[in-house]
Amino acid sequence: MKIQNPVLPGFNSDPSIIRVDETYYIATSTFEWFPGVRIHTSKDLVHWNLVAHPLSSVSLLDMRGNPASGGIWAPDLSYADGKFWLVYTDTKLTDGSFKDMTNYLTTATDITGPWSEPIRLNGVGFDASLFHDDDGRKYLIQQTWDHREYKHPFDGLTLTEYDVKAERLLPETARTVYRGTEVKLVEGPHIYKINGYYYIFAAQGGTVYTHEEVVARSKTLDALSFETQPGEVFLTNFDTPFNYIQKQGHGGLVATPSGEWYYASLCGRPWHHPNESLTDPRGWCTLGRETSIQKVEWDEAGWPHIVGGHGGTTEVEAPKDAIFTEAPENHSQYNTFDGSKLDSNFNTLRVPFDAKMGNINDEVPGHLRLYGQGSLENPFDLSLVARRWQAFNFNAETKVKFKPTSYQAMAGLTNYYNDKQYSWIFITWNEINGAVIEVAQNNRGNYTSFLKDEAIKIPEGTDYVWFRTKVRKQTYTYEYSFDGQTYLEIPVVLDAAILSDDYVNQTMGGFFTGAFVGLAAVDYSGYRTPADFDEFRYEELPDDSVKDFFAPGLR
Incomplete structure (x- = not known):
C-alpha cells in the first residue's frame, strides 16, 4: 500500500x-x-x-x-x-x-x-x-x-x-x-x-x-x-x-x-x-x-x-506491518434529516447545536429547522450548520422552505471561511417582489449584494426552493431551482481564493481554518423566522486539474 x-x-x-x-x-x-x-x-x-x-x-x-x-x-x-x-x-x-x-x-x-x-x-x-x-x-x-x-x-x-x-x-x-x-x-x-x-x-x-x-x-x-x-x-x-x-x-x-x-x-x-x-x-x-x-x-x-x-x-x-483499514473512498455526504442528530461531518460555530439554534426531525419531520438569529458575522448568536470543503471540485445542494416578510430575514446555502469572508445564495424579501432570491458576498468585511433590485422573484405558491453551488477549484457559482430538476445559474462567478488562509492572512492574524459549505438562517430583527431544510448533499468530483498547475512528477 x-x-x-x-x-x-x-x-x-x-x-x-x-x-x-x-x-x-x-x-x-x-x-x-x-x-x-x-x-x-x-x-x-x-x-x-x-x-x-x-x-x-x-x-x-x-x-x-x-x-x-x-x-x-x-x-x-x-x-x-x-x-x-x-x-x-x-x-x-x-x-x-x-x-x-x-x-x-x-x-x-x-x-x-x-x-x-x-x-x-x-x-x-x-x-x-x-x-x-x-x-x-x-x-x-x-x-x-x-x-x-x-x-x-x-x-x-x-x-x-x-x-x-x-x-x-x-x-x-x-x-x-x-x-x-x-x-x-x-x-x-x-x-x-x-x-x-x-x-x-x-x-x-x-x-x-x-x-x-x-x-x-x-x-x-x-x-x-x-x-x-x-x-x-x-x-x-x-x-x-x-x-x-x-x-x-x-x-x-x-x-x-x-x-x-x-x-x-x-x-x-x-x-x-x-x-x-x-x-x-x-x-x-x-x-x-x-x-x-x-x-x-x-x-x-x-x-x-x-x-x-x-x-x-x-x-x-506504507508500513510493512500495516493492517488494511476500511474507509470511505471520498467524503461525499447526503442527509435527509430523518434522525435526531447532526451528521458527524457537520459543525456549528463556537457553540453546540441546540434548541436555540434549531432542531432535527422534530417540529417538521424529516427536516433540519434553523431559527433565524444574528447575521453570518455574529460571534455570539448564529444559526449555521456547515461542513468542510474536502475536495477542490464538488457540488453541494439543499432544499429549503422559508417565508420571510422582511429583508432582515434570510436563509440559504453558504460557502463560508469566517465572519469577514463568505458568500451565499438565499431567500429573502424586498419591497418590489416580496420573497426573492439573492446572492451576496462578504470580502474583508465589505458586503455586496449582487442582484439588488433584480433579485429573482419566487413565484406565488412556491413551497420549496432548491439551491446548489458548484465549486471548481479557482471559482464557484450558485444555482437555483423551483422544481428540483431544472437549475438556473446565477450569472455571478466568484473567486475561491477569497475563502483561503492565504487571502485572509493578508489582512488578519486569524487565518487558520479553511472553507466550509453549509446551511444558514438569519433574522437579525429578532423574530426568529424559521427555515426548514429538507435535505443536504455534498458530492465530491474527480480532481483532473492538478496537472494544470504542477509539473509532471510533482503531483
Whole structure:
C-alpha cells in the first residue's frame, strides 16, 4: 500500500499522532468550529476514519464570542497509564499584542469518551503538549507568549512539571528548554524519549509557506540544554515551491509496531489563477491546512531525516506491518434529516447545536429547522450548520422552505471561511417582489449584494426552493431551482481564493481554518423566522486539474 498525501484532506491541521497497540490516532485542530478536536483512526496510516469529537459539551469547551480562528489551537493527544490524555488550548484573542488563552487537560479510557471534566492548566502559551517520562513524571511543554513590543512574541519553549495527584502544574519548575533557531516563531512542540535522548520536535517560521519543523535533543530536561539538529532542517517546503504538498511542519512522530518511523504534519495544497506565477504568490489553499504523513529514517548519529528529502513526497511507502483499514473512498455526504442528530461531518460555530439554534426531525419531520438569529458575522448568536470543503471540485445542494416578510430575514446555502469572508445564495424579501432570491458576498468585511433590485422573484405558491453551488477549484457559482430538476445559474462567478488562509492572512492574524459549505438562517430583527431544510448533499468530483498547475512528477 501507498500513503497518498494528504491523508486527511480539508482543514485538518496541527496533527498530534500516537499509536496504541495496532491502532493509530490523529487529533487535529478545530479552532472556532464546534465540537472541538477531530480524532481519526487507522491501522495502516493510509485509510482513516473520523471516530471522535472529544470536546462536545459546553463544560469542556465554551467558545461563545471567540474571534475567527480563535478557539482550539493544536490539541495534543497522548496515551499513558491506561488512558488517553488530551491537552487543548482555547484561544480568546488572535490579533494584537496579546493572545489570551487557557490550556486544559481532559482524559478518557476510550477514545470515544466519555471525557473527564477539564483541568485548567495555565495560560503561558499555546500549542501545549504533555510528555510522559519513563520514570512516571509528566511535563507540559508549550510555546511561550510575550506581549512586550520590544521583545519577540515567541519566547521559546517552556517546560513545567505536572503533578498528577494534585492535578495541577508546578509553576516553580518552569524553565525555558529551547529557543529554536534564527528562523524564530518556535511553536508546536512535542517531546519524545528515544535511545536515551530527549528529542524536541517543534515548528518554526509561521504556519505559512516559510513553515518548517526543527529537531533538537538533550540527555536531560534542564534549561536550555537542547541542541539543534545539524545540517538541513528536518521538514520544510520553503525551498521546494514546485512540490504538490506545501507548508509542511507542525506535527508529531510515531513508531510502528515493527520499528518503522513516520511523521504526521500539517500541509497545504495551493492552486493558482491562470495569470499568476507559480512561486509568487505561492498559491491559494482553499482547503485549509490538511494532514500529510512522511516516512522517517535515522542516521548513525541518531538524528531523524525525511525519506526522499526534507520537502517530503506526495506518495509514501506504507508500513510493512500495516493492517488494511476500511474507509470511505471520498467524503461525499447526503442527509435527509430523518434522525435526531447532526451528521458527524457537520459543525456549528463556537457553540453546540441546540434548541436555540434549531432542531432535527422534530417540529417538521424529516427536516433540519434553523431559527433565524444574528447575521453570518455574529460571534455570539448564529444559526449555521456547515461542513468542510474536502475536495477542490464538488457540488453541494439543499432544499429549503422559508417565508420571510422582511429583508432582515434570510436563509440559504453558504460557502463560508469566517465572519469577514463568505458568500451565499438565499431567500429573502424586498419591497418590489416580496420573497426573492439573492446572492451576496462578504470580502474583508465589505458586503455586496449582487442582484439588488433584480433579485429573482419566487413565484406565488412556491413551497420549496432548491439551491446548489458548484465549486471548481479557482471559482464557484450558485444555482437555483423551483422544481428540483431544472437549475438556473446565477450569472455571478466568484473567486475561491477569497475563502483561503492565504487571502485572509493578508489582512488578519486569524487565518487558520479553511472553507466550509453549509446551511444558514438569519433574522437579525429578532423574530426568529424559521427555515426548514429538507435535505443536504455534498458530492465530491474527480480532481483532473492538478496537472494544470504542477509539473509532471510533482503531483
